[in-house]
Amino acid sequence: MGSYRIGWIMAVWLLVLIAVDFSIAQWVDHKQLRFSLLTIGTFAEAVPIAYYFMHISRVWRGEVH
Amino acid sequence: MYALFSVASGLGTGLIGFYLGLGLVAIVRGLTGHDAYDEQVSITFGYVFGLIGWLMGVGMWGAWGREWFGLRTYWRKAPGWQRYFTFSPDHKVIGLQYLVTFIIVFLLAGLGAMLMRWELMESGMQLFNHDQYNAVMGLHGILMVAVAVAAVVGGLGNYFVPLMIGAEDMAFPRLNALTYWLIPPVAAMLLSTPFLGGIEHGWTAYPPLSVVTDSSQVLFGLAVITFGLTSILGGLNFIITIIYMRAPGLTWGKLPIFVWSMFVTSWMALLYTQGFAVALLMVLLDRIAGMSFFNAETGGDPLLYQHVFWFYSHPAVYIMVLPGFGIALEVISHFSRKPLFAYRYAVGGLLGILGLGGVVWAHHMFTSGMPNYLHGPFLVATEAISIPTGLVFLAALGTIWMGRLWLRTPMLFGLAVIFNFACGGVTGIFLADVPTDIHLQDTYFVVAHFHYTIVGGEIFGLFAGIYYWFPKMTGRMYNEKLAQLHFWWMFISFNVTFFVMHWPGIQGMNRRIADYPESLENVNLFVSISAFLLGASFIVFVYNMVYSWIRGPVAEANPWAARTIEWQIPSPPPVENFPEPPLVKGHPYDYGVPGSVHAVFPGAATLPAGGGGGQ
Amino acid sequence: MAAATHAAHAPHDTLRIKRAGLWLFFFSETILFGLLMSARFFLEGIEREHLDQALGVGITSILVTSSVTAYMAETAIEHDRRGEAMWWLLGTIALGFVFAFGVGYEWATAEFSRHEAFGTVFFTMTGVHAGHVLSGVGLLALVAIQLGRGRFSSKEHWPISGTIMYWHFVDIVWIFFYPTLYLV
Numbered sequence: 048m049g050s051y052r053i054g055w056i057m058a059v060w061l062l063v064l065i066a067v068d069f070s071i072a073q074w075v076d077h078k079q080l081r082f083s084l085l086t087i088g089t090f091a092e093a094v095p096i097a098y099y100f101m102h103i104s105r106v107w108r109g110e111v112h
Numbered sequence: 113m114y115a116l117f118s119v120a121s122g123l124g125t126g127l128i129g130f131y132l133g134l135g136l137v138a139i140v141r142g143l144t145g146h147d148a149y150d151e152q153v154s155i156t157f158g159y160v161f162g163l164i165g166w167l168m169g170v171g172m173w174g175a176w177g178r179e180w181f182g183l184r185t186y187w188r189k190a191p192g193w194q195r196y197f198t199f200s201p202d203h204k205v206i207g208l209q210y211l212v213t214f215i216i217v218f219l220l221a222g223l224g225a226m227l228m229r230w231e232l233m234e235s236g237m238q239l240f241n242h243d244q245y246n247a248v249m250g251l252h253g254i255l256m257v258a259v260a261v262a263a264v265v266g267g268l269g270n271y272f273v274p275l276m277i278g279a280e281d282m283a284f285p286r287l288n289a290l291t292y293w294l295i296p297p298v299a300a301m302l303l304s305t306p307f308l309g310g311i312e313h314g315w316t317a318y319p320p321l322s323v324v325t326d327s328s329q330v331l332f333g334l335a336v337i338t339f340g341l342t343s344i345l346g347g348l349n350f351i352i353t354i355i356y357m358r359a360p361g362l363t364w365g366k367l368p369i370f371v372w373s374m375f376v377t378s379w380m381a382l383l384y385t386q387g388f389a390v391a392l393l394m395v396l397l398d399r400i401a402g403m404s405f406f407n408a409e410t411g412g413d414p415l416l417y418q419h420v421f422w423f424y425s426h427p428a429v430y431i432m433v434l435p436g437f438g439i440a441l442e443v444i445s446h447f448s449r450k451p452l453f454a455y456r457y458a459v460g461g462l463l464g465i466l467g468l469g470g471v472v473w474a475h476h477m478f479t480s481g482m483p484n485y486l487h488g489p490f491l492v493a494t495e496a497i498s499i500p501t502g503l504v505f506l507a508a509l510g511t512i513w514m515g516r517l518w519l520r521t522p523m524l525f526g527l528a529v530i531f532n533f534a535c536g537g538v539t540g541i542f543l544a545d546v547p548t549d550i551h552l553q554d555t556y557f558v559v560a561h562f563h564y565t566i567v568g569g570e571i572f573g574l575f576a577g578i579y580y581w582f583p584k585m586t587g588r589m590y591n592e593k594l595a596q597l598h599f600w601w602m603f604i605s606f607n608v609t610f611f612v613m614h615w616p617g618i619q620g621m622n623r624r625i626a627d628y629p630e631s632l633e634n635v636n637l638f639v640s641i642s643a644f645l646l647g648a649s650f651i652v653f654v655y656n657m658v659y660s661w662i663r664g665p666v667a668e669a670n671p672w673a674a675r676t677i678e679w680q681i682p683s684p685p686p687v688e689n690f691p692e693p694p695l696v697k698g699h700p701y702d703y704g705v706p707g708s709v710h711a712v713f714p715g716a717a718t719l720p721a722g723g724g725g726g727q
Numbered sequence: 728m729a730a731a732t733h734a735a736h737a738p739h740d741t742l743r744i745k746r747a748g749l750w751l752f753f754f755s756e757t758i759l760f761g762l763l764m765s766a767r768f769f770l771e772g773i774e775r776e777h778l779d780q781a782l783g784v785g786i787t788s789i790l791v792t793s794s795v796t797a798y799m800a801e802t803a804i805e806h807d808r809r810g811e812a813m814w815w816l817l818g819t820i821a822l823g824f825v826f827a828f829g830v831g832y833e834w835a836t837a838e839f840s841r842h843e844a845f846g847t848v849f850f851t852m853t854g855v856h857a858g859h860v861l862s863g864v865g866l867l868a869l870v871a872i873q874l875g876r877g878r879f880s881s882k883e884h885w886p887i888s889g890t891i892m893y894w895h896f897v898d899i900v901w902i903f904f905y906p907t908l909y910l911v
Contacts, residue, residue, distance in 0.1 A: 061795070065791060068905075069780075069910070072906070089906055096794060103750070105743075106747055283748065352748045356744045382755050390763065397851060403841050403850070404846075405844075410842055
């Protein structure tokens, strides 16, 4: 089942990124750099959720299963 | 009596909800060791529960709520006029509900303006004390803002967008009914603010005054947040309807310009209305939860309010005026018997206003103490927005040019929109430029300017639309002589009132203040008298509308020989709008173009739409 | 909806319309949350306040995990596995409650008060978000009840999909709020 596998891969990806974000916050002291890195990390989580979990492409491609 | 039953059960469940909210607050506060009743907290929660109760009781439970629990839904079916008092999914019913409600609100708010002008006839205090004057001024402001935001969009937009795009209804009919039935509580809350002390802070509700003033501010905040919800959900509904429900063949390039203006307006409402809601939510939290968004002592900043507030309230002026432009262009094309000039540029202009509208808000804040480096960019962006606006004017003037103008009432109002908004636009330049704005900020010059743009641009457009579509909505014809009397009376007294009002503004007469120096008495007396004349002109309008709706002569289906789809069906349109969806072939404004057809109705025995376009 | 009263018309693609409408609603909500975030940066700049970092990363992981379980529930119903979908839904609801409880614990133990600027933005942002989480839990419970009664199949499961999309959206909001409040 391809759809289930996407779920597991996403779970790993998201949890790893949360850990990465957390580490950035602990160890990067330069404020602007920290802000930029966190912004990138946040979008790296949000965009795959919108694409794989929320199926944003179905808005313009229609329903495909 | 279905009508009575519907409204009464809404009021009943609304009251139950209100007391439920009060009770919940009392229990929680009692358990945590406070007094059981706190005016602001209790009102807030009572209102939220009461609002839900009202909606459910008025018919949303049967039509929608039951579905959430897997039960079968039903509609209350009411005959004749009584359906206007039920939770009806029909966009034509909802459009008239909006229109009549907001005409009433408009007249009430206009009465407020008359009272203010009465007070301002002489220097010193006569009719009111200062608090009462502020209360009337704030109420006039917020009610008129509500009318300007929702009367055209909710009323004429709801009625005519589905008809003009050949759809059988809006995309979300139940959501549509929900947006209307949120309005009566909003109106009731706003009108009851004087009983809790009145809203002293005007419609803008700047802190710190709005945080420390009477409890009526809570009513104001809750009502406006609810109204914002209406605006957002309505905008969402329009966008989806226009994208997905167009008749076959109706491409974006053939969309009537009124539909285009509604599309752009809806995006504005969807994108920006949260600003007002969030700003008032912050004020509400500062008031009832003791937070410190705007308290500078504990790290807050009142400027935050102005940024968030104007992030909505500047785009709001485009929400108000773009539907007016849409109606004006629509009417001007039909009554000039010419194709709309530079259609693509006009659409581009509307889209350009959508794009630029969100980056000009701080021009309201040149004297607020925000950082100086922001002045330049906002000055330039504000002036740049006159370019897309100019494209809309280009389309209007190019259509009139060499046209065979048919000067019936809708056309007169449409032309007045163009004239008035040009005046408002010219005075806007002085307010967009930092040096002149610092002198003119918060004077009657500003009042004159925004009445020229909003009343002159949008309310005149609203009347153009009402007269233009009156035969379609009611199936009867209004009295043309009275309508023209209304037009000239309103147009002249409006221009005299607000043109003269620039003068005391330049002399430094402050807006929102109940008193002024004696040297300005003569000009204020003059403005007041012409304002009363302006107010009196609506008596003609109301008489004409009410009498014609009941007794007027039966109108033909297409009295203007217009080509757009809504005129090709009977008046008033049947419940299902079209027996078969129309098939769109050509452009809606091709008057005099040989052989052009806008829409045909397959399967129906009607002639091709717009067959009379050659005249 | 309208289809019942207007049978004469060819049916529109109602599922597509509903999906687009829901996305526009998310879009509009994004602006609401974005304004609250802007208020935080406006008042506090990119300064960090002292917060319970372990709790923060814990509840974030829980909410993100609940998004995964919600996705699994939707996938299961798309393959007509009702029983499995039910378990995933119940798991999501449970994780949602744990998250809300975590936020409540944070509120109770916070070192700042709501009367100062950071407390103001912190309680407002987490409060508005927690309200969305709780409404999401309520909606999930409603669809779970209907699923238990035998509604929904691979052909007709829009209420589940819509609710789960809403849940993902609330999760994305937290993914932005978490660094804004805890990490920046």
